[in-house]
Amino acid sequence: MLQERYRVVGMLGIGGMSSVYQARDMRFPTVTKLCAVKEMVIATSDPQLRQLTIKSFEREASMLAMLDHPAIPDVSDYFTEGNRSYLVQELIRGKNLQEWLEENETLVDQELALDWALQICEALAYLHNQKPQPIVFRDLKPSNIMLDQYNRIRLIDFGIAKIFEAEENKGTMIGTEGYSPPEQYRGEATPAVDVYALGATLHHLMTRQDPRLEPPFTFGERPIRTVNPTISPALEAIVMRCLSYNPNDRFPDATALKEALELITQTSPSRAEIEQLVSPPTTVSAPTGHHPTITAVTTAIQVGATKAEAIWAFRCEDEIRSKPIVVGGRVFVGAYDNNLYAVSSDKGEFLWKYPTLDGIASTPCLYDDLVLITSSDRHLYAIRQHDGDIKWRFPTDGAIYSSPSVRFDHVFFGSDDGYFYAVNAKRGKLAWKTNAYSPIRSSPFLTEERVYFGTEGGYIYCLEISTGKSKWHTQAKRAITSSPVVADDIVFVGSLDATVYALDAGSGWAIWRFRARRPIISSPLVHEGVVYIGSSDNNLYAIDMDTGRQVWVYEAGGQIASSPAIWNDAVYFGSVDGNIYSLTLKRGELRWRFETEGRVIGAPTIVDGVVYVGSTDHNLYALPA
């Protein structure tokens, strides 16, 4: 008997720190009024902490008591006895969806899935719309969703529901592996967490594939319709959008999701409408409560007093550390989320993505109708430009960070396995490979007769392009990760020994060397007799090509690993301080800088006055040059 009122008559469930009992309310002695009593153990012996825990429990209980929604059980009482706190709730008779799954062998079809999804969504939308802050359920999964005796959906186990407080969004993971999105592991709890968990729950119900038994965040590899063809492409697309790795790519909250679901229940949406539902928003921070739309980013470019805006931003699921390539209205870029993306160059709209098996740190290159990309999953891929289908792939024995280059119908690149490869670009077959005895992360420069690249062992090699035979090699003091450039028969390359080397392309003899203060990873760019290169000493150097003397230097706010690009009279590069800089070519004076949320390591590409550049904030930006 608790509080001389609730007599425990049975056990409903037991969890890590809490148990739920079935109890009889003795305030009604003549009838049997049952309720659910949730018991939470206060684990701490510290009196202060104990006090805090009780306070926070009482606050949550009061908050829950204020909720009024048919799908949310009523809270009627709460109290603390000794080192245990109790929450008294309406007892829901029925079964939870986990039990339903165990008792039924059928797949949830389109109609039932939509019905449940909408009901859950409605309850979540009610929570997400609470003021002053949205309430995040945080642990949505089949076992927390009840189907009551009237076949209505009820959400249970609010013990962990927590008011979302922006300044308190760091904490330990609360949730269930398989149903919880990646950001929840970092302690984040936004409405997008519930959107993901609902997506994961629906995926489980529709496919009967338990996400707790699968590698985390792999829903994309298990399309619903291949298992359950009763599900429409539109519903599948909606669920898959809920399951986006990146919270900004999901529906921002349950209201937005509900609107999308309602759209497909009422009408038969057109393909374009489905695509719009599915495509990730191009906004950095999606507006809540609306369908995602393509919206220009409003991050300001700082130009002294004047400001400009990005044309668009496209969000990937992980960092972008490489340079995008733009051709025929398409931007191709590789991301650390394993995908090669194709995005429309005018609006930044998602066209397709091709998932490799590991992060992509290299820059794609184009050949006929193919886009060639290397991945740290050890493969070189040839993907069709128009639809993102694979044509062939070529394996090596090491992760590949070196970007491919094409000449004479062959693609050239190095691998961490220490070999430099020439592969037939039409068929993906090896032409030759040459052992460089150390990982190759530098990307090759190709001429009519030669191929030039650096190695982590600190060598710069020149091979015969037709046979892979060595022409010469020369040694720096440390690794050459920078990619060489040949201009006027001089090979320019940076080294981790903090030196820019100018070598005679014919013989490998050093012509001059330019010393920076810290290591160089940035690859040089040569334009009208000047070599532009960044260094981890934070400087972008402009060096006279013939003499090796400094023309000007610009100090950024952080290291420069990004390689520069030039458009008209300006040079563009990124820095780990998060900015993309534009300087005047002649004097190195700041024109503008654009601030991203992450380090900028990849090089910009400039086409028709638009700067395309990726950031480790996961965005690919299009900026006016």
Add this chain to the structure above:
Amino acid sequence: MDNELHAPTEIQTSPLVTTEEKTQIETAVSVPNVPYLHVAQRCDVGAVRQRNEDSSLIFSSETGGHFQMMPFGLYVVADGMGGHENGHMASRIASRMAARHILNHIYLPLLQDDSAANQEPIQEVMETAVLAAHKAIYDPESLSDSGTTLSVALILSRRLYVAHVGDSRVYLLADDKFEAITNDHSLVQHLQDVGDLTPEQAAAYQYKNVLLRAVGQTEELEIDTYTRRLPQTGRLLLCSDGLCGFVPDPVIHKIMQQNVALEKIADKLVATAMSAGGYDNITAIVVEFAF
């Protein structure tokens, strides 16, 4: 260029590559030419001076056979300070010291092992060569203020390297274009650069022989360096101001263009300077290159 001599021991074509895999990629490789460096030089006392204070030096090397070395041509002109006591000594020491340094640091290593690894950058060698010449002459204790101009040109592989102090000149003739690729470190040039003298006034300027920079003169020495890839064929001229100070560039250009033996061109250049008065020592090194 020879593969084998430059083929490093650290890198080998993989033995794992099977015959099927090891296909030759068809490229657009042109037929290689046989490169050469031809040279003629004249170092003449002139019509007026008693002593030749100019010094010149040429050293070129070409190899034949399967293992060909890249062509190596070293050309030096030094013009000892006119009127100074030991001008002829200064130009001789400077030209030979610079050449010795370059041969030691580039040519001899090339003969031993022409792997490019661990070699000093050529431009730095060129600069230190002129500095070595400077140190050999400069004597702060000495009352004599001997000095010299020094223009050093090196052709290695298909690239020209120049280190230069003073008012001797290096000209390049390529594709019918004739241009001086050195700047004069003279008072008269400086006055023209700042706009105090017109080219016409400069031609008649009284202190044409006053140098602003010279090897062996002051403790610190600033050296101009220059490098460029050479065209497939062309000619090079190194000369002292006994030629270029008295014969206008268009006239020199015309002579350099003539399709005759280099010796005849060198003779013609000296003869033209003589007919202009021969007031100074006249040195001309004419090089023809083809790659």
